Amino acid sequence: MSETMNALNQKQTRSKSISTLKRLRRYPTTLIGFITVFLFLIIALFGPLLAPYAYTAQNLPNKLQPPSEEHIFGTDQFGRDVYSRILVGSRDVLSVAGSGTALAVFFGLLLGLFSGYRGGLFDELIMRAMDVILSIPPLLLAMVILFSLGPSRVNVIIVVGFLYIPMVARVVRSVVLDLKTRQFIEAARLRGENSLYLLYKEILPNILPHLAVEASMRFSYSIFLVASLGFLGLGVQPPSPDWGLMVGEARTWFHQARWVLFFPAGAIALLVVGVGFMSDGLRRMLLPGGVSDA
Amino acid sequence: MPKKVLDARNVTVTYRTEKGLLDTVRKVSLQICSGEIYGLVGESGSGKSTLARAIVRYLPENGFLKNGEIYLGDSDLLTLSKSEMRRVWGGRVTMVHQDPNAAVNPSVMIGEQIAEVARTHLKMSRQEAKDKALEMLTKVRMADPEAVARRYAHQLSGGMLQRVLIAIAMTTNPELLIMDEPTTALDVTTEAVILDLIGDLMREYDTAVLYITHNLGVVARVCNRVGVLYAGEMMEEGSIGQVFKNKLHPYTRGLLGCVPRVDVNKKDISLKAIPGYIPRPDQLPPGCVFAPRCELAEGACREARPPLAEIESGHLTACRRYKALRSYGDVVADTRDAHEELEYGELVLEARNVKKYFPVAGSLPFLSKVRKQEVKAVDDITVRMRHSFTMGIVGESGCGKTTFARCIMGLEEATAGEIELEGELLPYSVAKRPPETLRKMQMVFQNPDASLNPQHPAGEAVARPLKLLRRMDKKALQDRVRELFEAVNLPEDYIYRLPHELSGGEKQRVAIARAFAADPTLMICDEPISSLDVSVQASLMNLLVDLQESKGTSYLFISHDLAAVRHLSDWIAVVYLGRLWEIGSAEDVFVPPYHPYTEALLSALPIPDPDVRQESIRLKGSVPSAMNIPSGCRFHTRCPRKIGAICENEEPPWQNTGYYHQLCCHIPADELLVLQGYGLLKKGERGAGK
Numbered sequence: 006m007s008e009t010m011n012a013l014n015q016k017q018t019r020s021k022s023i024s025t026l027k028r029l030r031r032y033p034t035t036l037i038g039f040i041t042v043f044l045f046l047i048i049a050l051f052g053p054l055l056a057p058y059a060y061t062a063q064n065l066p067n068k069l070q071p072p073s074e075e076h077i078f079g080t081d082q083f084g085r086d087v088y089s090r091i092l093v094g095s096r097d098v099l100s101v102a103g104s105g106t107a108l109a110v111f112f113g114l115l116l117g118l119f120s121g122y123r124g125g126l127f128d129e130l131i132m133r134a135m136d137v138i139l140s141i142p143p144l145l146l147a148m149v150i151l152f153s154l155g156p157s158r159v160n161v162i163i164v165v166g167f168l169y170i171p172m173v174a175r176v177v178r179s180v181v182l183d184l185k186t187r188q189f190i191e192a193a194r195l196r197g198e199n200s201l202y203l204l205y206k207e208i209l210p211n212i213l214p215h216l217a218v219e220a221s222m223r224f225s226y227s228i229f230l231v232a233s234l235g236f237l238g239l240g241v242q243p244p245s246p247d248w249g250l251m252v253g254e255a256r257t258w259f260h261q262a263r264w265v266l267f268f269p270a271g272a273i274a275l276l277v278v279g280v281g282f283m284s285d286g287l288r289r290m291l292l293p294g295g296v297s298d299a
Numbered sequence: 300m301p302k303k304v305l306d307a308r309n310v311t312v313t314y315r316t317e318k319g320l321l322d323t324v325r326k327v328s329l330q331i332c333s334g335e336i337y338g339l340v341g342e343s344g345s346g347k348s349t350l351a352r353a354i355v356r357y358l359p360e361n362g363f364l365k366n367g368e369i370y371l372g373d374s375d376l377l378t379l380s381k382s383e384m385r386r387v388w389g390g391r392v393t394m395v396h397q398d399p400n401a402a403v404n405p406s407v408m409i410g411e412q413i414a415e416v417a418r419t420h421l422k423m424s425r426q427e428a429k430d431k432a433l434e435m436l437t438k439v440r441m442a443d444p445e446a447v448a449r450r451y452a453h454q455l456s457g458g459m460l461q462r463v464l465i466a467i468a469m470t471t472n473p474e475l476l477i478m479d480e481p482t483t484a485l486d487v488t489t490e491a492v493i494l495d496l497i498g499d500l501m502r503e504y505d506t507a508v509l510y511i512t513h514n515l516g517v518v519a520r521v522c523n524r525v526g527v528l529y530a531g532e533m534m535e536e537g538s539i540g541q542v543f544k545n546k547l548h549p550y551t552r553g554l555l556g557c558v559p560r561v562d563v564n565k566k567d568i569s570l571k572a573i574p575g576y577i578p579r580p581d582q583l584p585p586g587c588v589f590a591p592r593c594e595l596a597e598g599a600c601r602e603a604r605p606p607l608a609e610i611e612s613g614h615l616t617a618c619r620r621y622k623a624l625r626s627y628g629d630v631v632a633d634t635r636d637a638h639e640e641l642e643y644g645e646l647v648l649e650a651r652n653v654k655k656y657f658p659v660a661g662s663l664p665f666l667s668k669v670r671k672q673e674v675k676a677v678d679d680i681t682v683r684m685r686h687s688f689t690m691g692i693v694g695e696s697g698c699g700k701t702t703f704a705r706c707i708m709g710l711e712e713a714t715a716g717e718i719e720l721e722g723e724l725l726p727y728s729v730a731k732r733p734p735e736t737l738r739k740m741q742m743v744f745q746n747p748d749a750s751l752n753p754q755h756p757a758g759e760a761v762a763r764p765l766k767l768l769r770r771m772d773k774k775a776l777q778d779r780v781r782e783l784f785e786a787v788n789l790p791e792d793y794i795y796r797l798p799h800e801l802s803g804g805e806k807q808r809v810a811i812a813r814a815f816a817a818d819p820t821l822m823i824c825d826e827p828i829s830s831l832d833v834s835v836q837a838s839l840m841n842l843l844v845d846l847q848e849s850k851g852t853s854y855l856f857i858s859h860d861l862a863a864v865r866h867l868s869d870w871i872a873v874v875y876l877g878r879l880w881e882i883g884s885a886e887d888v889f890v891p892p893y894h895p896y897t898e899a900l901l902s903a904l905p906i907p908d909p910d911v912r913q914e915s916i917r918l919k920g921s922v923p924s925a926m927n928i929p930s931g932c933r934f935h936t937r938c939p940r941k942i943g944a945i946c947e948n949e950e951p952p953w954q955n956t957g958y959y960h961q962l963c964c965h966i967p968a969d970e971l972l973v974l975q976g977y978g979l980l981k982k983g984e985r986g987a988g989k
Contacts, residue, residue: 188744189752191710194729196764197737210754
């Protein structure tokens with residue numbers, strides 16, 4: 006059986022672009038994930054244009070109104086339109102979580118690449134340092150750092166990046182360790198290639214698929230972390246319409262106006278699940294044979 | 300009259316794929332009687348395993364049986380329900396897989412795994428099942444069955460595990476046993492022991508066996524009848540004698556012609572490779588499926604599919620032109636032009652007393668008080684190679700062949716010894732060697748899938764060494780890459796292909812082109828063909844021979860396949876536990892007197908000719924650990940010709956048995972000659988295949 010399936014697999018890879026689309030259709034969750042993330046990106050780009058009200062526009066007489074025709078998600082404690090605030094807030098979530106992820110991916114890639122490639126004491130030192138960071142509960146560590154640096158958009162980005170560097174570095178290092186023993190690397194050593202070529206031309210291109218999957222996973226965790234920090238009041242400061250912050254503020258009025266809490270929380274959940282589905286799908290497409298349909 | 304156990308008629312298996320429905324096996328009929336071993340051979344992708352699974356209705360979810368009838372004894376398997384089938388699987392029909400490691404549960408004791416089968420299918424009590432397990436382990440000739448029963452999978456060698464699987468499969472005394480390449484992953488010596496065991500057990504149990512393999516030598520040794528499958532259709536079927544003696548299908552003839560023979564080498568014949576590739580199930584030719592690769596094909600062959608016709612009693616062929624095939628003669632290989640013996644060329648490589656010890660580091664080594672241990676992978680090997688010369692290195696896996704090659708290339712830093720290339724002493728590490736040295740030595744690796752960077756086009760792999768070691772400009776580079784692709788028989792547009800768009804054989808051709816790019820004087824081939832199909836192996840061996848003739852490169856050819864080594868090599872070195880035991884010209888090493896280890900390797904080699912009678916000299920157990928090398932002669936623990944205490948205490952001396960031949964044994968060469976008689980092949984028989 007395996008032989009035939011190999012023959013079939015070979016055929017599949019021959020027309021990779023076609024089958025990628027077809028495979029997408031076979032996994033509806035993946036498609037849903039991609040569409041969700043795409044919609045959120047659109048919202049982030051054009052949010053302020055789509056929003057019916059300014060996110061800061063207060064309307065105190067109409068505070069804590071349930072969803073209606075004028076305010077489809079209702080209004081908050083200052084009578085601000087929740088729908089508009091969520092649309093505008095998507096920018097904060099995506100940009101802060103995105104930049105944090107980018108930071109983590111960049112430094113994690115560098116560290117993992119060199120650590121795995123060099124090996125020896127250098128590798129040992131770096132990896133133990135990563136273990137130290139990983140051994141502290143992330144939210145606790147984030148809170149400690151933000152307490153000392155002071156809450157701000159930039160600091161949240163730095164914290165997210167810092168917290169996720171070890172995870173990215175570990176994944177990259179393990180892939181490098183595997184690649185390093187492959188025979189094409191040995192063949193390159195036999196023709197006298199220098200380390201730079203080995204790292205950037207032979208190893209790096211083979212890491213990218215793994216990195217893409219890891220980055221998308223980190224992104225979904227970042228959204229979570231950013232929202233949590235916002236909820237605790239350590240993230241983006243009011244009056245910014247950060248989703249986590251909105252949930253945190255709405256807590257007080259939960260008994261009178263549940264929708265004020267429900268909608269931003271729902272937006273966070275939807276985005277996290279969407280990114281999760283997308284990262285699952287990326288794994289299926291970029292690293293076939295790795296996990297689910299092996 | 301033996302009873303018909305399996306009767307499968309007109310089986311067609313279909314897979315649901317993205318390209319629609321594909322018939323991977325078409326209208327194949329198969330009958331196996333009790334006590335019969337039926338060999339199913341064919342290249343990869345021919346549908347052997349699919350057919351076997353379809354017969355017992357064990358197909359993956361996207362596969363189903365489109366047509367056909369299958370009877371096991373009196374029961375019609377197609378009418379049975381899922382739960383009834385579950386009683387058939389593991390009870391009336393059992394299976395032994397290729398990879399023993401994957402088939403045994405690593406966290407359950409061996410004895411318990413056998414007992415479990417006995418409890419489920421034979422409804423035995425705990426104690427009975429336990430006894431049954433011991434009985435089965437004894438049956439498969441496991442030394443000390445009680446101890447083995449209490450062990451876990453990782454404590455057993457591959458050969459022992461395969462015996463455990465056979466024990467599990469035979470526990471229920473099944474009517475049909477399916478073996479899917481059961482010895483492919485094993486060493487020749489272990490394979491021979493397992494094949495003997497299978498032969499004996501089947502005689503005792505009267506089970507019908509469907510034996511799937513790609514190795515014709517194995518078929519000739521154990522099977523009674525054989526079916527040749529190609530692209531999902533039966534090409535030829537008959538008894539071993541009929542099929543091997545009186546081949547009625549050009550594909551069978553082609554397969555046999557691809558196998559190198561131990562009695563002749565590259566100077567006498569070149570192998571007859573089958574051109575082209577097996578068609579994919581969605582691109583089948585309209586006529587005979589083999590017609591595109593067949594030299595006998597004529598117009599009618601390409602138009603309609605020829606039916607399977609019975610020519611003699613029990614001998615069927617799907618070839619319309621089998622009569623023409625007979626008159627075509629039984630040329631299994633091309634005779635090459637006789638060419639002069641190569642002169643004694645210049646010395647290319649001299650490796651003296653090379654040693655490689657690996658330290659065994661536990662965790663936190665500085666805390667433990669245990670004496671530092673070493674794995675002596677290579678322990679004092681000396682070889683000399685001359686210009687345009689092939690040195691073959693043979694030995695079981697784990698004997699240090701590959702480590703030795705890697706030390707020479709500098710991929711592993713040797714612990715001691717001198718490596719000289721054209722009289723120049725080389726540093727141990729590849730990083731310290733000058734570009735000119737790197738240019739002169741190149742390597743072809745074993746695994747074609749890992750030897751090319753999946754992200755680089757094939758052309759780039761070949762271009763890099765030119766750029767780096769030859770400093771060619773862009774124009775010259777492109778011409779040279781094109782030239783190299785032509786030299787390894789790959790079409791020009793393959794230059795832009797990525798490795799995943801190439802087959803295993805094509806990848807290995809690119810790897811050979813890459814190794815040849817910088818015009819090396821020495822090339823190390825580390826099992827370059829062992830993972831490929833026979834027909835691909837043959838064409839690659841021919842390619843290596845041709846390239847050597849035109850370029851004068853010397854090869855160090857490492858393989859566990861004695862026939863391939865014999866075919867390609869001028870000189871052969873036999874390695875066991877990190878040391879040489881016999882070295883000499885290829886003709887001399889394979890005739891007595893030989894070292895008892897060489898003798899065992901040779902007698903284990905499956906030869907695709909049912910008439911060859913080999914002495915059955917079998918080695919016990921597996922290669923001892925290189926951490927605790929036996930004292931005296933390292934081979935004494937397994938040597939079938941051990942003479943006594945001297946073997947255990949003293950290192951054997953080297954003996955010259957001829958100008959071109961030396962071996963290292965306590966038994967005097969004359970005595971070995973008497974003991975071994977004429978051996979596998981008489982000297983006078985050499986070249987008889989011409």
